[in-house]
Amino acid sequence: MYPTTLRRVAIVGSGMIGTSIALALRRAGIRVGLSDKDQDMVVKAELMGAGVALRPGDPPADVVVIATPPSAVVGVLRDAQARGLGEVYTDVASTKGRIVAEAERAGCDLTTYVPGHPMAGRELSGAFAARADLFAGRPWALCPHPATPPEPLHMVAQLAAACGGEPEFLAPHTHDRIVAAASHAPHLVSAALAAGFAGVDESMLSLVGTGLRDMTRVAAGDPALWCDILEQNGEAVATVLDSVVRDLAEAACALRAGNGEGAPGMLVDLLSRGNHGRERIMDRCRAAARV
Amino acid sequence: MYPTTLRRVAIVGSGMIGTSIALALRRAGIRVGLSDKDQDMVVKAELMGAGVALRPGDPPADVVVIATPPSAVVGVLRDAQARGLGEVYTDVASTKGRIVAEAERAGCDLTTYVPGHPMAGRELSGAFAARADLFAGRPWALCPHPATPPEPLHMVAQLAAACGGEPEFLAPHTHDRIVAAASHAPHLVSAALAAGFAGVDESMLSLVGTGLRDMTRVAAGDPALWCDILEQNGEAVATVLDSVVRDLAEAACALRAGNGEGAPGMLVDLLSRGNHGRERIMDRCRAAARV
Incomplete structure (x- = not known):
C-alpha cells in the first residue's frame, strides 16, 4: 500500500464517487467521515463500510473531499472553509475553470483548495454503486492555483x-x-x-452487436448530473461537437454522392x-x- | 454440438471472417476447403487448422461461403455457380440489397443463393485474427429471395x-x-x-478514460473494407447520420446559449x-x- 501521512479525511457527498473514494481510503487505513445533504445516502455509505457519519465535534480533517455535482461545489467549499472542516480541500467535479473562477469570486481561500477530477466513473449512481478499485491506475487531474503552497498539493496528491x-x-x-474532447x-x-x-x-434491435453496445455504454449516465457537467464546460464541448458534426455531415454528403466507382476520398480520409x-x-x- | 447434415463446406476468402467460419465448422466436424485470390492467406488459414486448400477435382461442397469484401461477392458467386463449386451458396457481406440486385442482374441462380451476414467482427484482419467462437450467440442475418426452396435455406441456417x-x-x-443504424x-x-x-x-491524451476507449474501438477497422461496406449502403447510412448530426448540432447551440440558469431543455431531452x-x-x- 502507498505510504501516506493522511490520517483523517472528510467526504461531503456520499454518492457513487464520494463513497468509492471513501472505500479506497478505508482500504489504505485512513479514517473517513461522511456527510450528505440526504442522510439516507450517509447511512447507505456506512453500510458499505465507507466510514462513519461526520459529527459536529469532530476534529478538522487532513483533507475535505467535496463530491457533489459541479454546480454545488463552490457553495459547499465556502461553507466548509467557514466552519473549518479541514486543513485542505479538494473536489471531484468534471469541470474546473468555472468552479475555480466562482470560488475566487465567492471569497474562498484558494491556497488551501486544490481542485481535482478523478478520471473514472460508472453509469450507476448512489453509494451502493461504489467500488474501492474505481480509481486504480486512472488519471486524477489536479488543477491548483499557482499560489497554492506545496503542502496542500502534497496532501491532495497523496489522497489521489x-x-x-x-x-x-x-x-x-x-x-x-x-x-471536453475525451469525455x-x-x-x-x-x-x-x-x-x-x-x-x-x-x-430494429434484432441485429444489435458489441460495437453499438460499447458505443452507447456512457449514454446510460444520469441526465441531470450530465446537464450540470456539460453546461459548466459549454463552449469547449460545443467546439468538439462542431468538428464531429462537420465530419459526419460531410460523410453523409459523400455517401449520397457515391457513384459506385470507388470510395469517395472524403470517406477514406475520415476512416x-x-x-x-x-x-x-x-x-x-x-x-x-x-x- | 448442434446436429448437422453438413459434411463439406467450401470457403472463398480466407480472411478473418472466412477463417473464423472455417474454424467453427471444423470444431463441428465438418470438412472445410479453403480458397483465396491470395494463396498466402490460404496457407495461413491452413496453419490455423481451418481446413485444407480447395483442389480442382474436389466434389461439390454442400455450402459455398463467399467471404470477400461486399463489392467482390457477385463476381465470385457467378463464377462459383458456373463452375458448380457447391449445391448451395451464401455470403457474409455487411450489406445485402445492392448485392442481391446485382446478383439478379448478373444472371446468378437466386434459388441456390441465400445471402447472409453474421453480426460479428473484430478490428483485426487476416486469417491469424480468426476465432472459432466469433459467432457464438451472435445474430446471423439470412436474406433469401422469396422463391428460394426450403432445402437451401435449411442448409445455410444449419451452417450459421x-x-x-x-x-x-x-x-x-x-x-x-x-x-445502417446498428453498425x-x-x-x-x-x-x-x-x-x-x-x-x-x-x-490532449493525458486524461483518456474507458468511455472514449470503448467508443473508438470500431474506428480501428480497415478503411478500404469499410468504404466498400458504407458505399453499398450509402442512403440508409446517410439517413442515420442526418439524425445524429441534427441532435449534435442542436446540442452545440444549446451549450452556447446556456445562461447558467439550469439545463436547457434540449440537452435534458437528448440525454x-x-x-x-x-x-x-x-x-x-x-x-x-x-x-
Whole structure:
C-alpha cells in the first residue's frame, strides 16, 4: 500500500464517487467521515463500510473531499472553509475553470483548495454503486492555483495516490479543453447514437452487436448530473461537437454522392484519420496500463 | 454440438471472417476447403487448422461461403455457380440489397443463393485474427429471395447454427436499414470521434478514460473494407447520420446559449432519449444472452 501521512479525511457527498473514494481510503487505513445533504445516502455509505457519519465535534480533517455535482461545489467549499472542516480541500467535479473562477469570486481561500477530477466513473449512481478499485491506475487531474503552497498539493496528491489514481497537474482551462474532447463531447455523441433506438420497432434491435453496445455504454449516465457537467464546460464541448458534426455531415454528403466507382476520398480520409486517432488513444491506454 | 447434415463446406476468402467460419465448422466436424485470390492467406488459414486448400477435382461442397469484401461477392458467386463449386451458396457481406440486385442482374441462380451476414467482427484482419467462437450467440442475418426452396435455406441456417450463430430471416432492404443504424453509421461516428485525436498534442491524451476507449474501438477497422461496406449502403447510412448530426448540432447551440440558469431543455431531452435508447439496446443484449 502507498505510504501516506493522511490520517483523517472528510467526504461531503456520499454518492457513487464520494463513497468509492471513501472505500479506497478505508482500504489504505485512513479514517473517513461522511456527510450528505440526504442522510439516507450517509447511512447507505456506512453500510458499505465507507466510514462513519461526520459529527459536529469532530476534529478538522487532513483533507475535505467535496463530491457533489459541479454546480454545488463552490457553495459547499465556502461553507466548509467557514466552519473549518479541514486543513485542505479538494473536489471531484468534471469541470474546473468555472468552479475555480466562482470560488475566487465567492471569497474562498484558494491556497488551501486544490481542485481535482478523478478520471473514472460508472453509469450507476448512489453509494451502493461504489467500488474501492474505481480509481486504480486512472488519471486524477489536479488543477491548483499557482499560489497554492506545496503542502496542500502534497496532501491532495497523496489522497489521489492512496485511492490508486495517478495525479496529473494541469491548468483548469487546459483540463476543461481536454475532458471536453475525451469525455464530455463523447458523452453527447453516445447519447445521440443511443437516442436513435429510443422509439424504434423491436425489429430494429434484432441485429444489435458489441460495437453499438460499447458505443452507447456512457449514454446510460444520469441526465441531470450530465446537464450540470456539460453546461459548466459549454463552449469547449460545443467546439468538439462542431468538428464531429462537420465530419459526419460531410460523410453523409459523400455517401449520397457515391457513384459506385470507388470510395469517395472524403470517406477514406475520415476512416484513416479515425485509425490514426484510435492508435494514439490505445498507445496512451497501454502506456498507462504499464505504469 | 448442434446436429448437422453438413459434411463439406467450401470457403472463398480466407480472411478473418472466412477463417473464423472455417474454424467453427471444423470444431463441428465438418470438412472445410479453403480458397483465396491470395494463396498466402490460404496457407495461413491452413496453419490455423481451418481446413485444407480447395483442389480442382474436389466434389461439390454442400455450402459455398463467399467471404470477400461486399463489392467482390457477385463476381465470385457467378463464377462459383458456373463452375458448380457447391449445391448451395451464401455470403457474409455487411450489406445485402445492392448485392442481391446485382446478383439478379448478373444472371446468378437466386434459388441456390441465400445471402447472409453474421453480426460479428473484430478490428483485426487476416486469417491469424480468426476465432472459432466469433459467432457464438451472435445474430446471423439470412436474406433469401422469396422463391428460394426450403432445402437451401435449411442448409445455410444449419451452417450459421453450426458456427454458434442465431439465424434471423430478414428482407435485404430491411437488413440494410437495420445495420445502417446498428453498425454502419456507428462506425463512422466512432471514426469521427477518434479522428479528433489524430493530430493532437500528447497532453490532449493525458486524461483518456474507458468511455472514449470503448467508443473508438470500431474506428480501428480497415478503411478500404469499410468504404466498400458504407458505399453499398450509402442512403440508409446517410439517413442515420442526418439524425445524429441534427441532435449534435442542436446540442452545440444549446451549450452556447446556456445562461447558467439550469439545463436547457434540449440537452435534458437528448440525454433522456439516450437513456431510453440505451435501455432498449441492453434489454435486447440481455435477452440474446439468455437464448
